[in-house]
Amino acid sequence: MMDCDFLVVGHGIAGATLAYVLRQRGHRVQVYDPGQANSASNVAAGLMNPVAGKRFALSWRAAELLPFAAAFYRELEQRFDQPFFNESPIFKLFGSVEEQNAVLARSADQPWAGFVAELTTTDPGLAGVHAPFGGAWLRGGGHVAVRELLAALAAEGTREGWLQPEGFDWSKLTTDDAGATYAGQVRARHVVCCEGAAAVRNPYFSWLPLTPNQGEVLDVECAGLSPAQVLNRGAYVVPLGGGRFRVGATYRWPPFAEGPTAVGREELAARLTVITDLPFAVLGQRAGVRPAVRDRRPLLGPHPTAPALSFCGGYGSKGVMLAPRLAVLLADWLAGRAELWPDVSLHRYNALRPVGVI
Known part of the structure; x- marks a missing residue:
C-alpha cells in the first residue's frame, strides 16, 4: 500500500496550487484528477481584476491576494522556464x-x-x-495562462508519479482518527477535496451551498x-x-x-x-x-465529523487570484501554524449539514 501525507482530489487551480505548496514543504502528496479539458480552470482566461462589476467594487482582499498571486506565478515561471503571468x-x-x-x-x-x-x-x-x-x-x-500552467504541473506530476490521471471514487474511501485509506491502495494522513463544481455530488460535502x-x-x-x-x-x-x-x-x-x-x-x-x-x-x-458559493466567499477547512477530510474550493470566477494565498493558508492550517479566516471557513455553514449525512 502506498503511504502519503496528503491525498488531493482534483488538479484544477485550487488543487494544483495546494499540491504544489504541500510538495514544496516536503510533504508526500498524491493527486487524483481525470484531466478534463473543459474544466472551469482550463476554460478560464485567468483574469486577475482588482475592481469588478458595474459598481466598481474593490475585489475581496485584493491588496493581499493580488501581489501574493503575482509572486507565486512568477515563481512557477522560473521553475518551468515558461511564461504564465502577464x-x-x-x-x-x-x-x-x-x-x-x-x-x-x-x-x-x-x-x-x-x-x-x-x-x-x-x-x-x-x-x-x-x-x-x-x-x-x-x-x-493581469492574466494567467491557466491551461498552460496546469499542463506544466500535470506533466511534472505524471513524470514524477504523484499525479494519478483518473477519477476518484469516494465510495472507496474509509476514514479513521489517524487518516484515510483509498481503495485499499493508498493510505493518507489527510484527504483534501478540490473537485470544483463536481463537489455538489460528493457524499461528504454535498451539503455545502455550492451554486x-x-x-x-x-x-x-x-x-x-x-x-x-x-x-x-x-x-x-x-x-x-x-x-x-x-x-x-x-x-x-x-x-x-x-x-x-x-x-x-x-x-x-x-x-x-x-x-x-x-x-x-x-x-x-x-x-x-x-464552483461558486452562495455568499461569494471560498470554502476551506475540515469536515465537521471526519477530521481526516477537508475541503478547498468554491472560488467562482476569481480562482486565479484566490488560489495561491488560500493554498498557503490551508497548508498552514494543516500544519497547525494558522487559523482559517472566519469568512472562508466551512464552519460558517455547518448548520446546513443534515442530521445523518456523513
Whole structure:
C-alpha cells in the first residue's frame, strides 16, 4: 500500500496550487484528477481584476491576494522556464455619462486602495476601442495562462508519479482518527477535496451551498485591436498575442447545456461589438462550470465529523487570484501554524449539514 501525507482530489487551480505548496514543504502528496479539458480552470482566461462589476467594487482582499498571486506565478515561471503571468493594465470602459459620474463621485473617498491609476472622461484613443465616455485604468492585475500552467504541473506530476490521471471514487474511501485509506491502495494522513463544481455530488460535502454556474468564452482574431491592455465592459477582452483575444464570460444557471452553445457565442460576440467596431473572426469556443458559493466567499477547512477530510474550493470566477494565498493558508492550517479566516471557513455553514449525512 502506498503511504502519503496528503491525498488531493482534483488538479484544477485550487488543487494544483495546494499540491504544489504541500510538495514544496516536503510533504508526500498524491493527486487524483481525470484531466478534463473543459474544466472551469482550463476554460478560464485567468483574469486577475482588482475592481469588478458595474459598481466598481474593490475585489475581496485584493491588496493581499493580488501581489501574493503575482509572486507565486512568477515563481512557477522560473521553475518551468515558461511564461504564465502577464501583469497588464486593465481599461474598464464607462458605458454612459451616468456611470462616469457615479464612479467619479465615489473616487473622492479613495475606495480602491490605489488600484485605480487614472480616471478619464474622454476617449483615450486606444486602437480599435470604442470608448466615448472614457473609463478607468486599473493597475495591479493581469492574466494567467491557466491551461498552460496546469499542463506544466500535470506533466511534472505524471513524470514524477504523484499525479494519478483518473477519477476518484469516494465510495472507496474509509476514514479513521489517524487518516484515510483509498481503495485499499493508498493510505493518507489527510484527504483534501478540490473537485470544483463536481463537489455538489460528493457524499461528504454535498451539503455545502455550492451554486455552480456555467461560463463560455470565445477565442477571436481581431486585427488592429490594441493588445497592450485587458479591456472590460460587459465582457473582458484578454490579449493572447498575434492579434488573438479571449472574450468572456457568460453566466448560466442549471440546467446546463452540454458544451458551448450558439446562444453563448452570439451573446459574447454582441458584447465584443460594444467594445470595438473592428471585424473579428471566432477561432474557438469553450464552456466550463464554475464552483461558486452562495455568499461569494471560498470554502476551506475540515469536515465537521471526519477530521481526516477537508475541503478547498468554491472560488467562482476569481480562482486565479484566490488560489495561491488560500493554498498557503490551508497548508498552514494543516500544519497547525494558522487559523482559517472566519469568512472562508466551512464552519460558517455547518448548520446546513443534515442530521445523518456523513
